[in-house]
Amino acid sequence: MKDSDGYVTADGRQIGGVLMEMKNITLRFGGVVAIHDISFDIREGEIRAIIGPNGAGKSSMLNVISGFYTPSEGEVWYKGSKRPPMRPYEVARLGVARTFQNIALFEGMSVLDNVMTGRLTHMKAGIGAQALWWGRARDEEIANRRKVEEVIDFLEIQHIRKTPVGNLPYGLKKRVELARALAAEPSILLLDEPMAGMNVEEKEDMSRFILDVNDEFGTTIALIEHDMGVVMDLSDRVVVMDYGKKIGDGTPDEVINNQDVIDAYLGVAH
Amino acid sequence: MLYRTAGQFKTSYKADQALFPVRQDAILLMIILAFAWVIFPLTASEFAFQTLLIPIMIYALAALGLNILTGYAGQLSLGTAAFMGVGAYACYKMVTLMPWMNPILAILLSGVFSAGVGVAFGIPSLRIKGFYLAIATLAAQFFLVWLFEKWAWLYNYNASGAIQVPNLEIFGLYVAGPQASSVTQYFVVLGIVTLLTLLCINLTRGNLGRTWKATRDMDIAAELIGINLMKSKLTAFAVSSYIVGVAGALFVFMWRGAAEPNLFDIPLSFRILFIAIIGGLGSILGNYLGAILIVGLPVVLGTVPAALGIPVSSAMIEHLNIMIVGSLIIFFLIIEPHGLARLWALIREKLILWPFPH
Numbered sequence: 242m243k244d245s246d247g248y249v250t251a252d253g254r255q256i257g258g259v260l261m262e263m264k265n266i267t268l269r270f271g272g273v274v275a276i277h278d279i280s281f282d283i284r285e286g287e288i289r290a291i292i293g294p295n296g297a298g299k300s301s302m303l304n305v306i307s308g309f310y311t312p313s314e315g316e317v318w319y320k321g322s323k324r325p326p327m328r329p330y331e332v333a334r335l336g337v338a339r340t341f342q343n344i345a346l347f348e349g350m351s352v353l354d355n356v357m358t359g360r361l362t363h364m365k366a367g368i369g370a371q372a373l374w375w376g377r378a379r380d381e382e383i384a385n386r387r388k389v390e391e392v393i394d395f396l397e398i399q400h401i402r403k404t405p406v407g408n409l410p411y412g413l414k415k416r417v418e419l420a421r422a423l424a425a426e427p428s429i430l431l432l433d434e435p436m437a438g439m440n441v442e443e444k445e446d447m448s449r450f451i452l453d454v455n456d457e458f459g460t461t462i463a464l465i466e467h468d469m470g471v472v473m474d475l476s477d478r479v480v481v482m483d484y485g486k487k488i489g490d491g492t493p494d495e496v497i498n499n500q501d502v503i504d505a506y507l508g509v510a511h
Numbered sequence: 512m513l514y515r516t517a518g519q520f521k522t523s524y525k526a527d528q529a530l531f532p533v534r535q536d537a538i539l540l541m542i543i544l545a546f547a548w549v550i551f552p553l554t555a556s557e558f559a560f561q562t563l564l565i566p567i568m569i570y571a572l573a574a575l576g577l578n579i580l581t582g583y584a585g586q587l588s589l590g591t592a593a594f595m596g597v598g599a600y601a602c603y604k605m606v607t608l609m610p611w612m613n614p615i616l617a618i619l620l621s622g623v624f625s626a627g628v629g630v631a632f633g634i635p636s637l638r639i640k641g642f643y644l645a646i647a648t649l650a651a652q653f654f655l656v657w658l659f660e661k662w663a664w665l666y667n668y669n670a671s672g673a674i675q676v677p678n679l680e681i682f683g684l685y686v687a688g689p690q691a692s693s694v695t696q697y698f699v700v701l702g703i704v705t706l707l708t709l710l711c712i713n714l715t716r717g718n719l720g721r722t723w724k725a726t727r728d729m730d731i732a733a734e735l736i737g738i739n740l741m742k743s744k745l746t747a748f749a750v751s752s753y754i755v756g757v758a759g760a761l762f763v764f765m766w767r768g769a770a771e772p773n774l775f776d777i778p779l780s781f782r783i784l785f786i787a788i789i790g791g792l793g794s795i796l797g798n799y800l801g802a803i804l805i806v807g808l809p810v811v812l813g814t815v816p817a818a819l820g821i822p823v824s825s826a827m828i829e830h831l832n833i834m835i836v837g838s839l840i841i842f843f844l845i846i847e848p849h850g851l852a853r854l855w856a857l858i859r860e861k862l863i864l865w866p867f868p869h
Contacts, residue, residue, distance in 0.1 A: 307735055308735075309731075309735060328734070328739075329734045329735045330734050330735075330736075330737050330738055330739045330740070333734075333735060333736055333737035334737050338736065339735060339736075341732060345729050345731065345732035345735075346728075346729070346732075347724060347725045347727075347728035347729055347732070347733075348728050348729075349724060349727065349728050349793065350721070350724050350725075350728065354721055354724070357718075357721055358721045358722070358725050358733075358736060358738075359736060361718055361721065361722060361736075361737060361738065362736075362737040364718045366717075366718065368714070368719060368746065368750075371713060371714055371717040371718060371719050372710040372711075372713050372714050373710070373713065374530075374713040374717065378717060378718070379525075381718070382524075382528055382717065382718075383524045383525055383528065386524040386527075386528065387524060390524075421736065422736070425736065425737065
């Protein structure tokens with residue numbers, strides 16, 4: 242599995258080379274060590290899950306990937322080169338998009354506008370052209386609207402496109418958030434608990450969308466999720482974290498048979 | 512029935528993104544523009560120009576500038592009047608240093624100076640937000656008014672310490688100063704206000720507008736989806752202060768005719784903030800509705816008793832004014848906390864369905 246040419250998944254998909262690699266990441270907040278010396282890679286086209294009990298450091302890890310936290314030690318390698326310390330918006334412009342554990346939509350805007358904000362890394366018109374709604378600005382609005390409509394179509398939220406996001410139910414908000422992230426056409430999509438607080442039906446819908454995204458656009462996905470059934474079904478490889486340390490890494494089958502992982506989840510007599 | 516949108520289908524994104532996708536909105540706007548450009552200039556009296564039409568538009572423009580910053584980009588500011596002052600003093604210096612300059616060009620350029628000052632005082636917004644930022648802009652308010660008073664160069668070392676608008680002409684037509692006619696000034700104000708409003712509508716519905724609104728609604732998420740918060744906030748300060756600065760120049764050159772530093776003190780800032788809040792934050796239309804209420808209502812209240820032949824002393828009228836306007840502000844904020852613009856949006860929605868309940 243360590244070869245650079247990738248591997249073939251259980252369901253026969255070809256996974257490519259390493260897209261992003263975390264090398265010995267350590268993250269400290271004062272005296273608290275949130276992440277301790279963790280290394281793993283994310284390969285092109287795969288669905289990579291990060292799991293672990295509460296407080297294991299999963300979200301911190303995602304925040305390191307998306308550039309919200311700068312690791313205290315260690316390196317993030319992306320597309321074959323070391324990523325220098327940069328602001329989150331610069332990371333986003335490199336093709337890293339994400340959703341949030343607690344929905345972070347722009348409540349005052351319509352669904353359409355929310356998804357359009359996902360495209361803003363692709364829009365370059367200057368302020369003058371925008372003020373006049375002329376030339377490049379107008380062309381961009383139309384071209385990007387087309388892209389956004391494709392995503393809206395894909396996630397089946399056409400009927401709410403002009404609804405203010407604040408009025409939507411929870412499940413739809415989660416889907417709009419996914420739409421906003423997808424609209425950016427990311428190389429890697431980070432999902433922070435995409436199914437938190439959903440009922441079974443909504444979870445099934447969301448799982449289907451995640452698989453479809455991966456299948457249709459070939460988007461690499463890294464996700465955090467607590468629902469083990471979902472994780473085991475969706476993901477190609479799983480990283481298991483506990484107390485900021487990596488205790489397991491491998492295919493879902495390898496991971497659930499790992500004694501450390503079982504101990505972490507079920508507890509162990511000391 | 513009048514507002515029925517059924518049957519107005521859009522077949523291209525371009526049509527859907529038109530300035531007024533609903534036909535009735537466009538017609539309504541045409542009617543308003545016809546009134547503003549043709550009917551008012553032909554019929555309005557000198558009194559109406561000086562107490563209603565010109566000030567309402569200038570106040571609305573200033574509120575529009577503030578609304579870009581507070582309503583769209585979510586950065587609270589209490590320094591609006593000071594930025595208006597920067598525009599006014601910049602304009603004064605330009606027309607006195609370069610008398611050959613086209614006064615309208617000077618007014619439009621004066622906004623550039625206030626935009627620069629606005630960006631400088633907007634830098635704290637990168638670290639602080641909410642009420643704390645409001646206090647930081649309050650510092651701008653106090654500092655700039657102090658500067659207008661102490662820096663004699665700004666008012667050309669006048670003995671009075673005030674700036675006096677000279678007679679300014681374009682092709683022999685006086686547009687500012689004691690000799691300018693109200694109609695001319697009205698057209699200058701209307702032209703600039705119409706132009707800036709159109710540009711603002713485009714900005715707020717485009718990419719920059721979405722960037723601002725994203726910054727306002729959730730700045731952390733905005734940064735993580737690729738928005739440079741610094742750029743977003745500082746462009747908001749720049750655009751906002753530009754508009755506010757132009758409004759300040761118009762305020763002095765097209766309406767007041769003269770200005771002392773304390774004209775730009777905090778009561779004016781609050782007045783404009785009231786207009787923006789009562790009109791509706793995050794709305795363009797709201798600034799006009801708010802300005803009509805705050806500027807227009809006292810005038811109407813002041814003239815009604817005289818017109819009806821009721822003898823009321825002018826002091827009494829003033830007191831009544833404050834009471835009535837104050838209670839109306841509270842009333843409007845209770846029935847619609849999101850401002851008059853939202854009230855209009857609700858009425859419009861009802862009108863689209865009317866006369867059927869669903």
